[in-house]
Amino acid sequence: MKVAIFPPNSMILADMIVRSGHEPLVVQNQMKQKVTTPDIDAPPFNMTEEDPINGLKYAAIEVPSGVRGRMSLFGPIIEEAEAAIIMNEAPYGFGCVGCARSSELTVFSLRHRDIPVLELDYPTSRDDTIEMVYKINTFLDNLDKDGEEEDDD
Amino acid sequence: MSKNDNDIDTEFCHIPMGDGTYRDSDQKDKITRMIILGPGCAVSSKELLNFLHLLELPINIRLTCYGANLNGYPDDVMTAVEKARQLDPTHIFIKFRGFPPGDPRRCRAKRGGAREGFHQIEAEYKLLSEVSYALEHPKHVDLNPAKKISVDEFSNIVDEIGLKKEKD
Numbered sequence: 001m002k003v004a005i006f007p008p009n010s011m012i013l014a015d016m017i018v019r020s021g022h023e024p025l026v027v028q029n030q031m032k033q034k035v036t037t038p039d040i041d042a043p044p045f046n047m048t049e050e051d052p053i054n055g056l057k058y059a060a061i062e063v064p065s066g067v068r069g070r071m072s073l074f075g076p077i078i079e080e081a082e083a084a085i086i087m088n089e090a091p092y093g094f095g096c097v098g099c100a101r102s103s104e105l106t107v108f109s110l111r112h113r114d115i116p117v118l119e120l121d122y123p124t125s126r127d128d129t130i131e132m133v134y135k136i137n138t139f140l141d142n143l144d145k146d147g148e149e150e151d152d153d
Numbered sequence: 154m155s156k157n158d159n160d161i162d163t164e165f166c167h168i169p170m171g172d173g174t175y176r177d178s179d180q181k182d183k184i185t186r187m188i189i190l191g192p193g194c195a196v197s198s199k200e201l202l203n204f205l206h207l208l209e210l211p212i213n214i215r216l217t218c219y220g221a222n223l224n225g226y227p228d229d230v231m232t233a234v235e236k237a238r239q240l241d242p243t244h245i246f247i248k249f250r251g252f253p254p255g256d257p258r259r260c261r262a263k264r265g266g267a268r269e270g271f272h273q274i275e276a277e278y279k280l281l282s283e284v285s286y287a288l289e290h291p292k293h294v295d296l297n298p299a300k301k302i303s304v305d306e307f308s309n310i311v312d313e314i315g316l317k318k319e320k321d
Contacts, residue, residue, distance in 0.1 A: 009270070011189065011248040011277050012284055018247060019288075031251030035258070036180040091276075118296070126283050133287035134294045141293070 001143050004081035006107055008074065013085055016133070020140040025077040034073075058105060070102035077106075083117070083143055084110045085136060090122040116143065184227050185250040186234050188220040189274060191281035194244035201237060208233055215254040219274060220245075222254040243288040246281065248274070 001022045005013040008027035017024040034047075047069050055068025058075060086107055111117060118139040123129040190198060202216045205223070210233050212225030221237075223230050238245050250270070257263040259270075 009249075009273060011187075011246055011274065012280060014249060015246045024249075026249045028249040028251040032184070035252055035256070036183075123280065123283075129280050129283035130287040131294065133284050134292050135296060137291060138293045138296055142296075 001082045004084040006086040030073045067102045074106045078109045085118045185224045187248040189246045190220045191244040195241040243285045
């Protein structure tokens with residue numbers, strides 16, 4: 001099952017999803033398409049004029065082009081997601097924050113998809129971190145069970 | 154892509170990577186994974202590097218302070234990643250990476266200063282000892298948070314307790 005994560009470049013979240021046999025949807029995979037394709041490989045112009053246009057699907061025309069450009073990266077993640085893990089209240093600098101509005105829009109879009117979503121708070125103590133891992137593992141194991149039940153039907 | 158290609162489209166990408174190849178000329182079908190050794194890991198990054206070399210897979214391995222970067226075709230890289238993880242499953246973590254190792258746009262050897270993604274690894278590294286502990290002692294928990302009770306229910310409970318105290 002394809003699981004979206006937020007922050008979309010988190011190592012811990014992506015690693016736990018891989019461990020449980022699911023596929024994490026991470027922004028690095030989207031970036032790879034951008035940076036290894038020769039036709040747009042011209043830094044600092046890795047964003048092409050097509051990207052803000054693609055972002056129009058998620059944000060209106062009066063929204064800054066930076067938000068729309070970022071949404072063109074996060075868009076495929078939102079579209080493909082079959083489940084999502086969102087970490088709230090992460091400190092500034094954790095994950096690819098860049099633009100707070102893009103992050104809000106991504107989380108908003110994930111919440112409004114009809115998919116199972118696990119929302120967590122960024123852990124601030126040892127017990128919270130351990131509890132967070134238990135919650136993620138339980139959520140991912142439940143996804144397996146739900147998937148099997150759907151197959152049976 | 155050879156150095157003598159005079160095609161104007163390919164010439165555009167002729168920025169040397171430092172290892173005889175040119176930027177992204179051969180990266181389109183390759184993937185990159187970072188192996189990160191958590192605190193208390195049973196192997197050091199040097200041991201990990203030796204282990205990866207002994208696998209004799211056609212991959213590009215880069216030794217780093219936190220572990221290693223692997224670059225190559227997906228099958229080879231995933232084989233190496235899975236075997237490396239078996240060295241210490243609860244202390245070895247894998248991260249995805251978009252840029253190939255040594256890419257002049259990201260590599261600190263070319264730019265100076267820490268690579269942007271390094272700060273993220275630094276932040277997550279602080280949590281890894283607890284994550285490893287939780288992976289060693291797996292447990293299932295209830296994901297549904299405790300629900301709030303209604304005011305009427307609450308007042309009934311208060312009344313019951315009040316009555317009990319009066320009887321005593």
